Amino acid sequence: QSVLxxxxxxSGAPGQRVTISCTGSSSNFGAGYDVHxxxxxxxxxxxxxxxADSNRPSGVPDRFSxxxxxxxxxxxxxGLQAEDEADYYCQSxxxxxxxxxxxxxxxxxxxx
Amino acid sequence: QITLKESxxxxxxxxxxxxxxxxxxxxxxxxxxxxxxxxxxxxxxxLEWLALIYWDDEKLYSPSLKNRLTITKDSSQxxxxxxxxxxxxxxxxxxxxxxxxxxxxxxxxxxxFWGQGTLVxxxx
Numbered sequence: 001q002s003v004l005x006x007x008x009x010x011s012g013a014p015g016q017r018v019t020i021s022c023t024g025s026s027s028n029f030g031a032g033y034d035v036h037x038x039x040x041x042x043x044x045x046x047x048x049x050x051x052a053d054s055n056r057p058s059g060v061p062d063r064f065s066x067x068x069x070x071x072x073x074x075x076x077x078x079g080l081q082a083e084d085e086a087d088y089y090c091q092s093x094x095x096x097x098x099x100x101x102x103x104x105x106x107x108x109x110x111x112x
Numbered sequence: 113q114i115t116l117k118e119s120x121x122x123x124x125x126x127x128x129x130x131x132x133x134x135x136x137x138x139x140x141x142x143x144x145x146x147x148x149x150x151x152x153x154x155x156x157x158x159l160e161w162l163a164l165i166y167w168d169d170e171k172l173y174s175p176s177l178k179n180r181l182t183i184t185k186d187s188s189q190x191x192x193x194x195x196x197x198x199x200x201x202x203x204x205x206x207x208x209x210x211x212x213x214x215x216x217x218x219x220x221x222x223x224x225f226w227g228q229g230t231l232v233x234x235x236x
Contacts, residue, residue, distance in 0.1 A: 036221075036222035045227065045229055046159065047226075051220050051222050057224060098175060100172065100173075100174055100175055101164065101221060
């Protein structure tokens with residue numbers, strides 16, 4: 001059971017907009033800690049997509065955006081493309097139990 | 113260019129101790145703010161954070177695995193080492209080491225560069 005809760009799967013057609021939610025709690029998002037997002041293609045290491053709630057590292061297309069409010073966060077992908085089909089993970093820091101890095105359970109995005 | 117590379121895939125027996133090495137290049141383990149972490153992923157499952165070591169040798173461990181983990185660094189060898197005791201088949205996973213992301217003088221609790229991962233299989 002992950003500390004951060006994500007839907008197991010989402011889907012969308014090419015060109016559409018999809019969102020992936022990530023629900024936290026008072027010991028992570030609610031305590032002011034950032035949410036970060038990764039994309040993972042099969043057989044590859046995760047790639048950082050969004051850091052500190054809504055910032056894109058250099059080279060990440062602006063089709064990807066992030067937001068956070070209270071104890072919930074979301075990743076939005078616009079202009080969906082076939083190559084966006086992957087697993088997406090949210091990640092934060094949690095102050096319970098002496099502090100730890102925590103991941104969501106992951107969401108499989110299927111491009112129809 | 114920052115790179116990280118984990119030691120080769122390995123097979124360990126239940127109850128044995130696992131030792132993994134992460135060889136880094138393109139940054140120094142003594143630079144203020146630098147941190148390297150270990151994350152694992154069982155086949156078909158989610159990412160799980162294990163441990164983190166900072167430039168000043170401060171260490172952070174997963175609460176659920178704290179009693180089994182030790183993370184160390186050898187700055188002169190550009191290596192970060194993770195040991196995990198009392199291995200069990202449920203510990204079978206791909207193990208990644210990763211570099212903590214710093215940008216414009218601020219370091220974040222997230223990872224920008226990852227190794228390719230190494231498969232650890234626990235079986236008798």
